[in-house]
Amino acid sequence: MDFKLSEREELLRKSTREFAESEITPKIEAMEETGEFPVDLLKPMAKLGITGIIAPPEYGGVGLGYLARTIVLEELGRVCAAIPMSMQVHHMAIAALKDFGTEEQKKKYIPPLAHGETMGCVAVTEPSGGSDVLGMQATAALKGDKWILNGRKCFITNSHTSAYWLVIVRTGEGPKGLSAFIVEKDAPGAKTGRVEHKFGLRGSNTGELVFDNCEIPKENILGQEGGGLGVALKTVSESGRTGMAATALGILQACYEEAGKFASERVLYGKPIAALQAISFYMAEIYTELDICRLLCYRASWMKDQNMRFDTESAMAKSYTCDAAARCAKKAVEIHGAYGIMKEYKVQRLLRDAMVTISAGGTGEIGKVVLGRAALAPFQKKG
Template sequence: MSTAHGITSYFTTPQHERLREQVRDFAESKVAPRVAEMEESRAVHVELSRLIAQQGWLGVTVDPKYGGMGLGHLAKTIIIEELSRVSGAMGAMVQASQLGVAKIVHFGSAEQKKRWLPAVSDGACLPTIAVTEPESGGHVLGMSATAERVADGYVLNGRKVFVGNSHVGDLHGVVVRTGPGSQGLSAFLVESDRRGLSLGTHQTAMGLHGFSFGELIFENCFVPVENLLGAEGDGLAVAYSSSILYGRPNLTAVALGIHQAIVEHTVHFARTHRRYEGPLAELPTIKQKLGQLQSQLMTARLTAYHAAHLLDAGIPCDAELISAKLTNVESSLDSARTAMEVHAAYGLFPGRHIERFLRDANHIYAPAGTSDVQRLRLAEVALGTYREEWSARFADQLRIPEQAPGRWWRR
């Protein structure tokens, strides 16, 4: 990767780079030919989602004893980044599935892990997580969907919206209310074919065409007691830890992949498009913009890889995860605008891809907290009032065995 070779070689191992080559080859040969179709139809691309899952990449952070790759969060970042470089929609599909993996890895019982993680790892199961509701949005404690205890299980009622992989998911991790207050939230594993669970109509959005992030509707949906994830009252921890430890780095990786594509396509355009008897890239004003794009991309990748490396080392890094999401989202949006300036009117047409990158990048802003939310959390870090260090709480589960804290992987 010519744009940031020094950064990648500092953080990654030959194993990481082999994985990158594998994913990039797949993305360019299997995903790229379908992008135009996804953009035109705007329909959920179930076939491609399944094909990607079958590569085993959803199990990248799953212990090998459950059939996973066991390669950790930097490897996960690379997978999502390389897919997003070609298709933000398919990068988003993987990131949403990985978010669904988190709840089982961190809170699943031995029986739940044995049942579901091998299926996730071999691509037979696409998991999701469902937290957001129409009225409460990102205010988790404001949710109103409920689970009522009955003799041999629970009955769920309510709606969840903006659920990543809503229309392709096989196993939904649903956080609902079982009581009042912050201790009254619980999480459940709900199979997609459960009676009483239905899907809202898929609605096309501004970008990420091919990806689904829709509505789950629960109407007296019964789930057995063994589908309770963790204990009653663990719902808030399931939601927050999944969002911070998986959601933020996953979305960081999607933004990074889109950002990489923005720079590559803009550099190519500037080299091949001619003005004043020479390439556009020779104009000083354009060179300034290309330099700005390159600098922002390198900074974004550094924050993304550094945060993922700290997760793999089991080092507390909530602040780095927050900062990486903020930096990558904001810089990808800023670079998309700069790329549009370089392309001028040419950037408005789908054949140049730049307008797609701009649309897709905007989808990464809100999930796992908007940029304003990230700044508020970083302010708490600066003031010493940031409370829960989720990366410290789950350090033993996050740490890669081959990587001792403070050391790079063995090469």
């Protein structure tokens, strides 16, 4: 077993950290105020290989794996989690195209995404309930050489900043009645709806996509007709859960640093509060959670890079890390006393951001449904 990162991965961490501190930090206040994603960061992120990190070189990407992606998302999340939130969904769109696209689709859509010319989004959730994927009601019907889409998707990350939307809708009955499509934002009848105003991850754009007799070419189906559930499950499990977990890992790292610095500087009773056993116990818990989560996140990404099956490990990394980030952010706020809830202090943003990671990409309860099934599988009677 080898827990050492390669020189390349360490360099990637260093360059992403420097970029995040110098280029993202000055934009945080505006993101918090406006709730808008800073699209001008796309080109510099493309230059560093962040936008196209998992895209194959033959389609304009840098062709690195999921462990490298996790390190990059973690470093971005340490500074501002809204950025990796949007980036990880952008990567999901690239992954779905890579896994299910035809050669023509890959050639047409992956390079502009990898080069940061635009963003991608993946739209599954509807007002009828995100956990109940089969309850979705948006439809597509083939009419001549066009698919006609009708319906509405909600809570979609990058909805208003993406030119390419990967959308799962109904083309028939039951689990085999879902299909995936590539919709270009300017397609006739494709519209963006409301923008959501979230209390956390403010700089990550979340909103609605509306399809009103939206016409797309017949060849814009992604994968097989009826294969939409498979596209959604693979993309959410492999790229979505690892991406959300890495974002939350960055929040956890920031909690550790902010709490440690404050505890060492704040003096009570003539000594830094770090000398109080209760505070050092809080720090010990944050430190341990950070280590557990880093191991879970890196293991899941490493398994993807080894072509191993890892749906249980990605669900574990996602649900544990997002919950741990919220628990540790609460502790970090408490260590700060009243300062912790003041806008000037980063910890209040960390708590808000951590809370938002819990339901995005599949709720904690759905994560536990997956894990409960895996935990009990060895004890189930066959036949």
